[in-house]
Amino acid sequence: MDAAVIVVGAGPAGMMLAGELRLAGVDVIVLERLAARTGESRGLGFTARTMEVFDQRGLLSRFGDIETSNVGHFGGLPVDFGVLEGAHQAAKTVPQSATETVLEEWATRLGADIRRRHEVLSVTGKEDSVEVEVRGPGGVQTLRSEYLVGCDGGRSTVRKAAGFAFPGTPxxxxxxxxxxxxxxxxxxxxxxxxxxxxxxxxxxxxxxxxxxxxxxxxxxxxxxxxxxxxxxxxxxxxxxxxxxxxxxxxxxxxxxxATRQATEYRRGRVFLAGDAAHIHLPAGGQGMNTSIQDAVNLGWKLGAVVQGRAPERLLDTYQAERHPVGKRLLMNTQAQGLLFLSGAEMQPLRDVVSELIAYPEVSRHFAAMVSGLEIRYDIDGGSHPLLGRRMPDVPLAGHKLIGRTTEALRAARGVLFDLADNAELRRRAAPWRDRIDLITARPSGPAADDRLAGAAAVLVRPDGYVAWAAPGSHGDLPMALERWFGPVI
Missing domain, CATH: 3.30.70.2450 (Alpha-Beta Plaits)
Structure with missing residues (x-):
């Protein structure tokens, strides 16, 4: 193998995925047709959810001073994003060119092999590998990897070569x-x-x-x-x-x-992420943000399978979790397009939607939809309010090194938060210490316990989403650990 994973496309999704794979200890080659970054700003700023993603990897400081705002819109109609609870507001003035620079420097320092002026010509899936024919400065060559991920945009060569269906409207x-x-x-x-x-x-x-x-x-x-x-x-x-x-x-x-979405995000050993998997009208700056979150969802799973720490069935959860997010993205951008691109015939509907937005619950609904904060993965395991949602950023007391829950996610490993100093809980989780971190601390601050919904323990995946919480989850902790982090050998 030339690399365990080959990523095609050095945009935000490709660079984020390369960094996530390197954090998982996986060797990765990134192939990019262009000789250098374009410098185009395109996507502007980050949603609140992407701010959380960058925070959990310690990347926010690399963007310098970030101007944030609670002012947003849905289809051109003002929405107050301040109705949402959370640690972050949306960033408004970071051009995509700066995002690409930060992510490329991060991935490169982590050891990703980024090869520019390398154009993919064909993709051939094998039972145990993927072969990629590439034209580069030295001529045409064939590279081989265990897995291939197309992050190469709306006109994705990988998507076409691997035979993914891409239905929608032109x-x-x-x-x-x-x-x-x-x-x-x-x-x-x-x-x-x-x-x-x-x-x-x-x-x-x-x-x-x-x-x-x-x-x-x-x-x-x-x-x-x-x-x-x-x-x-x-x-x-x-x-x-x-x-x-x-x-x-x-x-x-x-x-x-144009609005299109791949019917599947995985075909054998080939995956799609970002614009290669979904294209839509730019509305609310959601495209780049959703693409980055695709990469974070896939990265730790692919890394765990490549390293032999988790069974291959873990990769099926990428489709199960991210395809519905993409579908909902297309739905809301189409709705916004009707509102702000139509003529005077749409004004009555704009007026009605404006009236609805004045209700706090409706405003909260639209703000959460556009910001990505509404995402809840369908994790079968109980009814705890945190299950399938992102772990809240909560101050912690009693730990020497970790002062916030988000800080525990820097290394892109699973984390078990023991919030009640439960020695038996830690004993049962000990066999998985090679792939998760155990953090014994207590929530601090007046609203911390409320944000954690009374949880005494929370198991968090490397992407920041809650896989198990107690009390309230069905099944015991070892079952959840085995499902998401593989069996103990």
Missing amino acids: ATMEMFLADVKGITLEPRMIGETLPGGMVMVGPLPGGITRLIVCERGTPPQRREKPPTWEEVAAAWQRLTGDDISHAEPVWISAFGD
Whole structure:
């Protein structure tokens, strides 16, 4: 084998997955067609759930000062994200180019082998391996790995070569996204519709202004290169009457409203993650965030199976857990598109939804949906409120090294939190000490016990989700440990 796992695509999903695999002790090669990072900002900021993901790996500080906000929207209609409980607000001003830089540096320091100017030509699945034909600087070669993961975007070569079905709806319109400088425009919120379409204006750091231009009735094009600034400025003038042609574009791209999802995220030894598995209208900055979370869900599972610590059936939970998340993502972005891309005929519905958002429960529902905080995996094991949800970030007392629950997840290992100093519990978990950490501490702070729903012990997976909690889980602790971390040999 050239590597245990080959990842195709060096975007946020691919880099996050490479880092997770290295934390699991797995050798990984990342193949990227481009010679260097594009520097394009595209996805902007992180949802609250992705902030939690980066926090649990100790990555947040690498982004420097992050501007956060509780202001959000659903389909262009304002939503107060402050109604959600949690340690993090959403980050608003981190460009995707910075995210890619941080994740690539992290994965590289962990030992990932990143090979740029390597284009995948074909994929051949074998019973015990995957062969990838690659054209690189030295010519065409065949690489072999135990598993292959396609993180290579909406036009994924891996998805096509491995025969994944990708049903959905094609794009019906084309929109422009441009970051420009040398111009001052009044901010325009997404959702402020005009007779011919929709435009958005948002300030970014460094004197950059982000523009989105959607002109209704423009047929989608299959472009091989970005649109010109002249096209963007002309569309802006048709919609607003203003001439912005004198602005200097930093970068420009075009996108559509195509909505597709792979019917399966795994075919044998080949997996899909990120945009390779699901594409949708950019709405609320969810695409990159969902892609990163795909990678975190898959990484520890693939690492455990490759290392022989867990049975291969663990990999089936990737499809079971992440496919519903992707399906719901497509549903909510389609709904948002109807709200902010349609014409005056949609105004009555916008008014009704605005009235509903004024109710705190509805606002909480929309905010949780867009931020990813609503995710609860279907983990069969009982009725405890934490089961299948992310472990809350709670202060701890009584431990010499760990002061917060999130800090215990830095190494991407399973964690058993013994919150009641139960020696018998620790004895029963001891056979799994090679793959989980035991943390004996007590919750501190006025709301800590409430956030933990009275749990005396919590078993947390490496991705931060709760696999077992007591009291309230069916079955005993060893059963849960064996299911998620493999049998003791």
